[in-house]
Amino acid sequence: MNMDKKKPDDQEKDMEHMDHDSHEDHGDHMDHEEHKDHGSHHAHMLADFKRRFIVSIILTVPVLILSPAIQGFLGFDLPLPGSEYILFLLSAVVYFYGGYPFLTGFIDEMRKKTPGMMTLIAVAISVAFLYSSAVVFGLSGKMFFWELVTLIDIMLLGHWLEMRSVMGASRALEELVKIMPSEAHLLKGDDVKDVRVDELETGDRVLVKPGEKVPVDGDVLKGETSVNEAMLTGESMPVTKSEGDEVIGGSVNE
Numbered sequence: 001m002n003m004d005k006k007k008p009d010d011q012e013k014d015m016e017h018m019d020h021d022s023h024e025d026h027g028d029h030m031d032h033e034e035h036k037d038h039g040s041h042h043a044h045m046l047a048d049f050k051r052r053f054i055v056s057i058i059l060t061v062p063v064l065i066l067s068p069a070i071q072g073f074l075g076f077d078l079p080l081p082g083s084e085y086i087l088f089l090l091s092a093v094v095y096f097y098g099g100y101p102f103l104t105g106f107i108d109e110m111r112k113k114t115p116g117m118m119t120l121i122a123v124a125i126s127v128a129f130l131y132s133s134a135v136v137f138g139l140s141g142k143m144f145f146w147e148l149v150t151l152i153d154i155m156l157l158g159h160w161l162e163m164r165s166v167m168g169a170s171r172a173l174e175e176l177v178k179i180m181p182s183e184a185h186l187l188k189g190d191d192v193k194d195v196r197v198d199e200l201e202t203g204d205r206v207l208v209k210p211g212e213k214v215p216v217d218g219d220v221l222k223g224e225t226s227v228n229e230a231m232l233t234g235e236s237m238p239v240t241k242s243e244g245d246e247v248i249g250g251s252v253n254e
Contacts, residue, residue, distance in 0.1 A: 046163040053156040056098035067146040091145040184215035227251040
């Protein structure tokens, strides 16, 4: 948007003209309800990954204790009749409960014909579980139950931490939406009309009075002004803007 600062001796001396340059960049940001829905969805996913991780890590402890490989590595022996069946049952719970997000993600990726990370994880844990289960019921080989459950634990932890980061970004975006003005002073020739920000189009000129927030991103048309971008960039001092400079939607015209 372009900004044209009035001369000091003008009756409207500190009003600025701003030409809207890239309103489309803010189209999605103006829908508060949409961001609330996204935030709720992310919060649900965060709680779900956390719950699955906690249950899986608890069940992992006995799996590690009963695993022959871990016993040999730590130098102890814990003979328990039917331990291989206990390992199978515990690992099955971790596989189906803890691995559920990855298994369903794999199905979604296959439906969309876009295999990705979920496919890799699902294939890895499925091969480990099915092969180890076959060994329990008679196939000659080695069980990989402890590797299976620890892999699922690590993947759940990673996705939990990822969702926490997503939640933080989502909340920051919601805060940004809150500081964006909902209306703008649209200039049509010499007339000024108050309109909703989402009604602005590329090339529209708008008027921003002293103390008001810049409604959308754009460029300064002519003259000079200072804007406070502290809430957006962290810059504590007002930033001087002159002809051709970009201004950020949400910054305060001083």
